[in-house]
Amino acid sequence: MAKICIALDVPWEKALRIVKDLYNSFESYPLILKIGHKIYLERGGKAVRELKENFPYEVFLDLKLHDIPSVVGLAVDKIRDLGIDYTTIHLLGGERMIQExxxxxxxxxxxxDTILTSH
Incomplete structure (x- = not known):
């Protein structure tokens, strides 16, 4: 079955209401919940834990990581430890960054990500 990715690019309280409504309507449908900078900067790992503990959905953290290889490696390591299912890296960071x-x-x-749509 195909999965639908829901972009939660709204403040946390509104995002939580959206997810609860989706859960009540589509409990068993395989959704992916996408968290971007807005929620992650507001709530950090607490948002991820709350979603993972209360809903049967995968979580996609869309931060478009792009930095020196060691910094991206550290970020991916921490994101992995949060139990995130998907995350993004910016491929313009180069081969060494991707390898890390x-x-x-x-x-x-x-x-x-290859290029931002805003370019």
Whole structure:
């Protein structure tokens, strides 16, 4: 069955209401909940834990990581430890940065952004 990814690009309280409504309507449908900078900067790992503990959905943290290889590796390591299912790295960071992310990702699925739509 195909999965639908729901972008939660709204403040946390509104996002939580949306997820609860989706759960009440589509409990067994395999959804992916996408968290971006707005929620992650507001709530950090607490948002991820709350979603994972209360809903049977995968979580996608869309931060578009792009930095020196060691910093991206550290970020991917911490994101993996949160129990995130998917995260994004910016492929313009280069081969060494990508290799470092892959080296530490474990079961975390990495998605690569090539260029931002705002460019």
């Amino acid at each position: 992310a892959v080296k530490v990702k474990g079961n975390l699925k990495l998605l690569g």
